[in-house]
Amino acid sequence: MSQIGVDTLRKEAWDKVTGAAKYNSDRLESNMLNARILTSPYAHALIKSIDTSKALKSDGVLAVITGDYLPVLTGSIIEDRPPIARDKVRYFGEPVAMVVAHSEQEVMKATKLIEVDYEPLPVVNSINQSISSQAPLIHENIGKYFCPDTTVQPRAGSNLLDHVRIRKGDMDRGWNESDIIIDLKTFLPQSDHLAMETRNAVAEILPDGRVVISTSSQAPFAVKEEISKIFGIAEGDIIVNVPYVGGAFGGKATVDLEFLAYIASRAVGGRKVRIANSREEDISSSPSKVGTESTVKMGATNEGIIKALEATYFVDCGAYAGTGPRMAKAIASDCTGPYNIENVHCDSYSVYTNHSYVTSYRGFGHVAFTFAMERAMDKLANSLNMDPLDIRMKNAISEGDTLATQAKITLSNTGDLKACILKLKESINWEEGNRIVEPNGMIRAKGIGCFWKTSNSPINAASGVAITLNSDGSINLNFGATEIGPGMKTTIAQILAEKMKMDIDNIHVFMEVDTQLSPKHWKTVASMTTFMVGNAVIKAAEDLMEQLKSLAAIVLACTPEELDVKGQRVYLKDDPDRGIQFKKLVQGYEYPGGSAIWGPIIGRGTYIMKHLVPLDLKTGKGKTGVSWTLGAQGVEIEYDPIRYTYRLLKAATAIDVGKVINPKTARGLIMGGMSMGLGLGTREEFIYSDNGMLENTSLRTYKLIHFGENPEYIVDFIETPQIDGPFGARGLAEYGILAIPGALANAISLAVGMDFDKLPISPELIWKTKTGGKYDSL
């Protein structure tokens, strides 16, 4: 039976329903010390002094650490962030000191005894304030920081970290050919990843200097590399282990608590120290999702063909660069959405503010431009009195077009957008109309949007797979992608089982990642695991079969070419009854007479991204990924025009994933993405006070979608193969989120009859927009 397109149960399913699954937060050992941070109550302030004397005298305390101990700067793009603040704090929640004590209780008590004297500074509380000429400087040394990413250009004497330019075609021509011009401004606030397992890490320095870190990370190899680079430790002396991860969504791709765990361990002579965020710290202290503002101007003909796009994006990176500039670049490079636009002018700016610093978040910035483009598309359709779905069909990207970065579009590297739109048209019953007034006065409205996204990965992103075998002929599969939830360990096992033509139950997956044992995988991010590790595991299977056939050829007195592999057996193609089982080969073959040949068989496979080109600094010409998975989404709501409230009725996705490896897993990922998109659309946002304090740092005040608030989900897959993908598969895990906020805003705007270009859209916002908020009475 084929393993591709089959609902194979997750390898770890029974671990996860019995409590047997161990996460890093479950690593609670009696010899562990506990570390905890004291965080800044100010968004921007000078640290005048820190008095640690009382904390040091508190019971059970072994160390109180400030930024003066091991003063380093960290950052994968710009090295601008001290793990513990020094001299000044730049956001509410920033670590200012760390205590190490025996027990959790002791460390909590002692943290409160640290006395910090601050001198508050003027706060940069918005993008507008950040770019104003009178803005206070958040980083006095902005022009002097070391930038590991050599393409970023922080501007000295400003709060501007980077400016990415896209210049394609001829804008004058584009505007001349346009009969109509659409303008809009959008605003998407910062928000949180809200993975259920808060970030946590354990570090220990062994007597010979080896550093052992276990962490809830999406990027164990990045942890190893960053710790090595920042603290000058040989990479081989650092071992990073990651068990199951309790959700990540991009938030665990940045090295964060691992720095603190290492510093804490070093401060107490290398003893094993655990640090775990409280929920409040996870929201306010660890990195969050970017906030974005945009101005978009789009020109089109009276027939609805887009001729020009001028877009400006500002990315609120918060107090430190984090991964912000890379997302700003991703926004610029894919800014057209999956539409063919020949003339494009896009500027994407990354700015510092006194907000939470940022890292990758599901969609890697693509939600921001998708929201702006899909609102623009609806406004265009509205202005031209055209059907919103038709106008998207007319401009849908297709083979032969080019991206804003001038990279070529093929059917293989994108998929069939028109097929997705048509599938959506059917699934959301578009024909019945997109705004229906029900007999009870409720308004049922539908909004749609199209999306695409690529990996925006480094040009050398790579994956490896190692396979060993057991004496019963079963396989051990080991690779460096962490199991953060999307079921990657099972998907890769399915691909291997398919290639080996064997029962997947006989493939045993190493569920953890250990950087000393597992072949490197760049990071478990960018929806790239199936594609990258999938390609690597195919090569590993081929390598394995070649070895098995070579050995079997000796035993069976034939050539390897005459042999085939199936059901953990190597056999003659022309005489399948004549063959030999894996179990007699995998540890070496033993002749009946007694002598033996070969030895344990080990399979290996690798993959590295090919033909990626960094963006040209002046024109943005380049190639940022191997493929752009695309699709169309719709949201149906029921709006109450009396109360200004709405209910979510349906959310639908039609996506071209090339090939579905595991349908139920794929459907679950798309639904989960839609759920997060609806969260962004309806409620999720960081609320900063006038002085830059983050006000909603708990799950009581930062609301997520709960059971029962979800709409009915519709998911359809189109399968236009990606030629270089494993069995034709493209990435899909992040994609459910992308156009949902835009589609929701389109539905609400249509229902209410007013424009909603900022998120989230609460009933209160609708009421204020509709009435001016003036006529409230009790």
Add this chain to the structure above:
Amino acid sequence: MIKIAKATVLNLHINGEYREVLVKPSDTLLYTLRNLLGLTGAKPGCENGDCGACTVLIDNRPIKSCLILTVETIGKRILTIEGLKDVPIQKSFVENWGFQCGYCTSGFLMVCHSLAQIHPNANDHTIEEWLQSNLCRCTGYEEIENAIKSILTGTVRT
């Protein structure tokens, strides 16, 4: 009334067994389970009663173990995920893809198991009322809804 003013050895009834454990009056049940008894199936997600990842059953009713002190459980029957052995909701979660990362799963399973015991014929409203106590960030809840409904009705909804 029992008065406990300092660390005291308690004999707790957990998963059908009596366990002796040294408890301070301020210890939450979540802390005792995870840090002292190694029962890490109950997860800390907020330690504020908002997420439900730490839910256990006390005398068959779901309780967020971060919101109850261990000393309050004296003489009561505590059931954690480790004590659920082959009950229908576990298989149902597996078969309905009721989880992705799995971190919220123990808590959801305890709520669902209790619901199935107490309200075997629960309607949609009751199901919603019970399951809104917990948060899942990975799924869109549809899978969890299918999982609970399949054990309440005895058939898997497709």
